[in-house]
Amino acid sequence: MPPPTQQEVFNLVRETVISSLTNFIRNRMGVEPNFQILDLIIPTERRIRSVVGGMETSLGTTLWEPLAKNLASLNGFEIIEDNLLSPTNMPGNLQNTVQLLVEGRNNRNQLYNAEYCHDRIKEVCQNFIINPINDFSRAPRGFGVDIWLRKDNVNYFFDTKTVQANVGGYSRCFNQVLNWYSYFYSRYPEGNASARIVFPYNPYGNVNFWTRTIGRGWPLEPDNEGWVENQFWDFCSGIDNTYQIILDAFNDISSTGDLEDIIQGIFYGER
Template identity: 25%
Template sequence: MTLNKAQLSEIENVIKGSLRTKFKTYKPETNSMPFHYRLLGKDRMALFSFIQSLNTTFGTSIFEPVAKTLASLQFASAQQQYVVGNNISEKAQIEIQDIMNALTTGKTPNKADEIERIRAVCNKGTINQLKTVKVDLFVQSASGIIYLFDLKTAKPNISNFKDFKRTLLEWIAIYLLKEPNADVHSYIAIPYNPYEPKSYERWTLKGMIDFDEELKVGKEFWDFLGGDGAYEEVLNCFQRAGIELRPEIDAYFGKFK
């Protein structure tokens, strides 16, 4: 899929709007750093602080709205911060725990099998309420296939991966309780590959995540949402937005000189 000028402009506007909003809400750190200021300058230190702050919110403030906009051009529906629900069956919780136990003892993850195991018990036993995180990006195809994405940083922490996996399985169980026959899938999405040109080989993922059915990284993620070539077009959108915003960026950090 090749995006037309109007679609590219829409994505660029989302990027520019997100960054401008960040400028309005950002509050520079007030810590005095006299040695750093004299060595590097207050404007560079302010930029450094801004980049650190931006990195922590890049997913929600920029990647999510861009991904939603891109997906809405190709899919029937796309939503960010989607509330999947909070009801889950007791038997599904037990099944998820059994899956987690097997994975921690060395069983190879198989997401298709895991989904069918959960489907078989999705409405059995007591219905419990579960506090879970929102889906970062919900996408539905024209044929009704559901995709639930959890956007993560480029280098997820190994200590959190059991929680990430459990969340993906719980989303499936919660959705199937409402629609037992739904064709639903859940993924971890990582917006870019920090190891390029090498393939993404984050060892922390191994043994817990089904690489083929549960993970989309960089080009694979963006091309899934927007079609072949979308990744490069999104990168170009970021570049054009950055060039246009450069005077605003320079003026903003020029205040700190």
């Protein structure tokens, strides 16, 4: 199917943003934050901070995840809603391989790039064609897949992350990518997979994200294991500069005031 038009993407983004934020705010209605002493001095501001903080924390599942799935669906991707399962008892050779890959990357051995790590895991899992693993269970906490897309017999795994990473955050991201490959190929050794950690926008403007983020993103490999802004959004939508369309939709919602009533209601009470 042909990629969507810019207007179709704009309309879908606008609808998704309004729907997602409205649902989040409605679910927060009537929820009282725990008391803090500042409630006695600035209760309204404290309430606003509580709601906004919760929205910021949950932005991945509240907005980015449904937006990515909606755009991908418009562009002909199959949306997989199943969980990526892991072997209940991880085979020793596969577990050891993943650990060796982690150590190789941590030692800054140039051999252990993204392509090598992927190919090595898939190679080890070819043994499971003849000796399949029969017992799988839900992936451990922190290693699940937020967005699973499929197109042209390739499975794509994504997880959206905060654009302000903490110390150790990129190491966890790298481990997450390797574990996704090990889970998938242990169950589907003849399949094809491609995994990325996603940073939905670049907070540094025109400055390269990887030069400004903590540790330059290491040990995660830019482009091949981590995508920023339009690398992800253009992939989902199939058209160029999708992030600008997302910004345009946000600005349009702000100018028309389509969310004003529900925002006023939760921040300041019904008018």
